[in-house]
Amino acid sequence: MSDETPVRLGTWPTPLEPAPRLARIVGLEPDDLWIKRDDLTGLAGGGNKVRKLEWTAGAALRQGARTLVTSGAPQSNHARLTAAAAARLGMDAVLVLKGSPPGVLKGSPPGAVSGNIALDGILGARIVWAGDVDQAGLGAVLDEVAEELRAQGAGPAVIPFGGSSVLAARGYAEAGHELLTQAPDLATLVVAMGSGGTMAGLVHALGADRVLGVDVGAVTDPGQVVSDFVAGLAGPGAPAAHALRLRRDQVGAGYAELTDAVTDALTVTARAEGVVLDPVYTGRAMAGLIAAVAEGDVRPGQRTVFLHTGGLPGLFGHTAAMARAQAAVTDSSTVHSRP
Ligand SMILES: *Cc1c(COP(=O)(O)O)cnc(C)c1O
Secondary structure: OOOOOOOOOOOOOOOEEEOHHHHHHHOOOOOOEEEEEOOOOOOOOOEOHHHHHHHHHHHHHHOOOOEEEEEEOOOOHHHHHHHHHHHHHOOEEEEEEOEOOOOOOOOOOOOOOOHHHHHHHHOOOEEEEOEOOOHHHHHHHHHHHHHHHHHOOOOEEEOOHHHOOHHHHHHHHHHHHHHHHHOOOEEEEEEEEOOOHHHHHHHHHHOHHHEEEEEOOOOOOHHHHHHHHHHHHHOOOOOOHHHOEEEOOOOOOOOOOOOHHHHHHHHHHHHHHOOOOOOOOHHHHHHHHHHHHHHOOOOOOOEEEEEEOEOHHHHOOOHHHHHHHHHHHHHHOOOOOOO
């Protein structure tokens, strides 16, 4: 069998739902704005990583691997879904995460396991804490761990950072075609850009003009990353970095830091449509969509689709976002006292 056939891990197609109240609030016509629910892919909390893992984990399985190994931030959605994919495929998972285990550092407050980390544990993944390292340092620890696993005969396959590679991006090329059957008149698809595979696949399927990426600050040169993946899919003639629609105005103080624009986007989306976004990816993407409408880059009368890429478990592992939620509960609470 070829290595180019995906293994099915999700439930397809994901729904495309109207968002008329949100549309009006952000300055579009009620029928303009729709949400593509890739948070509902199935598999342990769902999210965009499922489509990418169908290709990369599928290839690993066919090559005889028995352990999926990957790396990420402590609240990595990709790591959680790699653990889930491994379970589904009868493989082991080893996750190399930045930072230290919650609550075990001497002198640190007794941290509780939360969000994606809690799910990693439930899913049976082994976590290797890489400490306070940068991207290159994380990669070095990942290589060491993979080498050890190989020496032990555990049959490791390394899934790249954020799950993105040219092969992985094919999952989002598929998603682009799936979306076109649901919304043939698509003008703009808004998507968070992290490690780039998602946006790259979509650009390959839909063209650079119809995909608006919102950078979350996970890589230093997002335009080049996306354009290299698209070139891997399309060969020469792929759009150059400067030809991509990519907003970099929602990064704020960095990847894990909550901004006011993101808090507003989360709140307005939840209250208008009953749809909850996450503080790192989809919250930034919605803040970028709102800014794009305000600037006239996304206009009324055109079909705009927001790609909900998941990330809800990360919300429950994000201290600042939980503090905002706590404040909202306190503000809204009425204490009943007997007369
Ligand atoms: C990883 C992730 C993204 C970004 O996808 P990339 O392919 O890494 O760019 C967007 N949203 C969520 C919720 C994610 O977990």
